[in-house]
Amino acid sequence: MTTAVCQTTPLEWWRHLETFNISHQVGFLLENPLDHLPGYFLPWEKLGKNAAQLMASRKLRSEVYKLPLLDFHLLNGQEEYCLAHTLLATIAHCFVWQDNDIPKILPKAVAIPWFHISQYLGLNPVYCYLDCVLAMGRKVDPNSNLEVICPAPGSPHTDWFSLVLIQVELDFAKGIQDIVDIYDSMDSEDERRLILGLKGIENTVRRMQQTTTRMYERLDPAVFYNVLRPFYEGWGAHSKLLPEGLIFEGISDTPLQFVGGSAAQSSTIQVLDAVLGVEHSEDADRYLKQIREYMPAGHREFLYTVETGPSLKTYVQQSQHDGVKTAYNQCLKALVDFRTSHLLVAVDYVLKPSQNKEERQHHSAQGTGGTNFVSFLKSTRGRTVRSVLQLDGDTPVVNKELNINT
Numbered sequence: 001m002t003t004a005v006c007q008t009t010p011l012e013w014w015r016h017l018e019t020f021n022i023s024h025q026v027g028f029l030l031e032n033p034l035d036h037l038p039g040y041f042l043p044w045e046k047l048g049k050n051a052a053q054l055m056a057s058r059k060l061r062s063e064v065y066k067l068p069l070l071d072f073h074l075l076n077g078q079e080e081y082c083l084a085h086t087l088l089a090t091i092a093h094c095f096v097w098q099d100n101d102i103p104k105i106l107p108k109a110v111a112i113p114w115f116h117i118s119q120y121l122g123l124n125p126v127y128c129y130l131d132c133v134l135a136m137g138r139k140v141d142p143n144s145n146l147e148v149i150c151p152a153p154g155s156p157h158t159d160w161f162s163l164v165l166i167q168v169e170l171d172f173a174k175g176i177q178d179i180v181d182i183y184d185s186m187d188s189e190d191e192r193r194l195i196l197g198l199k200g201i202e203n204t205v206r207r208m209q210q211t212t213t214r215m216y217e218r219l220d221p222a223v224f225y226n227v228l229r230p231f232y233e234g235w236g237a238h239s240k241l242l243p244e245g246l247i248f249e250g251i252s253d254t255p256l257q258f259v260g261g262s263a264a265q266s267s268t269i270q271v272l273d274a275v276l277g278v279e280h281s282e283d284a285d286r287y288l289k290q291i292r293e294y295m296p297a298g299h300r301e302f303l304y305t306v307e308t309g310p311s312l313k314t315y316v317q318q319s320q321h322d323g324v325k326t327a328y329n330q331c332l333k334a335l336v337d338f339r340t341s342h343l344l345v346a347v348d349y350v351l352k353p354s355q356n357k358e359e360r361q362h363h364s365a366q367g368t369g370g371t372n373f374v375s376f377l378k379s380t381r382g383r384t385v386r387s388v389l390q391l392d393g394d395t396p397v398v399n400k401e402l403n404i405n406t
């Protein structure tokens with residue numbers, strides 16, 4: 001299901017976020033993710049929720065061959081489509097990556113409905129951020145503790161990856177009102193309120209950074225690298241194991257190629273870049289635009305709408321109020337710090353395990369889309385540093401070289 005690009009003023013889009021399937025409470029997360037589908041879809045639900053376990057005992061593939069072809073038209077509404085996508089994505093990835101004897105054809109009982117469900121959501125038929133984060137968290141008690149709805153391989157240890165990211169999304173959601181206030185105050189030229197909005201954004205980014213570093217609390221880098229990452233992998237030119245892609249039986253005789261799941265598919269950081277006017281290098285920008293194809297359609301359209309709306313950066317540059325420029329710079333510095341922490345997390349969870357001799361032969365240290373991820377992440381960080389405005393009397397912000405042994 002796609003939404004029309006909003007033709008109204010920026011304040012209208014921020015006030016009507018639901019047009020883009022965004023919630024004022026939970027941001028890009030699905031507000032009420034379902035735990036169950038109607039009874040007719042029980043075969044998907046049973047297999048999807050047990051896929052990781054069956055994969056571990058190498059019994060999943062034979063179960064997939066027994067799966068009936070169900071009619072996806074009987075799904076009703078966004079929530080059911082999202083859960084169906086996650087169940088089928090989990091089944092498909094466990095099917096493909098169960099062992100070293102990798103199949104080249106995805107059976108039609110999975111391929112046909114998954115392809116059409118993906119089209120409805122404006123997504124690609126591959127395990128993506130919606131599956132591991134946006135539609136994955138179920139409240140289990142009144143304190144809002146969360147549990148994953150459809151476990152991935154390595155669960156319960158690997159659940160932490162999804163749970164941390166869900167919290168990052170919630171951290172972002174708390175800052176949505178500040179962004180609305182920023183556009184509101186630009187409109188009314190209320191610079192005092194603009195500064196408050198910018199301070200709110202700075203705090204939001206700092207919260208997101210702190211949450212990101214909580215990954216270390218319960219996720220072992222070796223488990224992430226050896227169990228979760230191979231499961232997330234897509235198929236196509238970037239994949240060493242399935243470079244020609246995957247045939248979707250009943251859909252296409254030509255193999256389809258898609259990159260796999262990555263937190264880079266979170267819209268949060270791309271929205272912050274768009275609001276703050278951070279411009280990336282041509283190569284990085286190409287990848288960041290490409291991964292929008294792996295975001296739900298409404299979120300992709302929202303990014304486009306923010307990017308093509310009025311520029312906060314131009315407003316700040318023209319402002320006579322130093323406090324506005326300082327507050328804007330503080331947001332960028334917080335985003336630089338987020339990107340520094342994130343780069344270090346990525347090094348610990350991908351680069352270092354890949355340098356371990358035993359693990360090196362099996363998996364690669366490339367990013368999800370085959371990128372050299374260290375130079376890519378250094379570049380997005382470097383461009384954020386470059387966006388900081390030089391103010392009279394301020395010491396220039398230097399792009400300190402991070403010492404990473406690649």
Ligand code: HEM
Pocket residue numbers: 164165168212215224262263264265266268269270339342345346349350366367368369371373376377380381
């Ligand atoms: C174990 C934890 C994590 C690892 C190993 C990791 C790894 C990576 C890697 C390798 C990339 C390069 C591009 C790609 O492969 O798609 C990347 C990009 C990215 N990741 Fe993560 N990541 C982690 C957690 C997070 C979290 C918690 C967030 C929060 C939203 C996040 C947001 C991003 C973003 C926005 C990009 C795009 C680059 C940028 O905008 O600077 N990642 N990540």
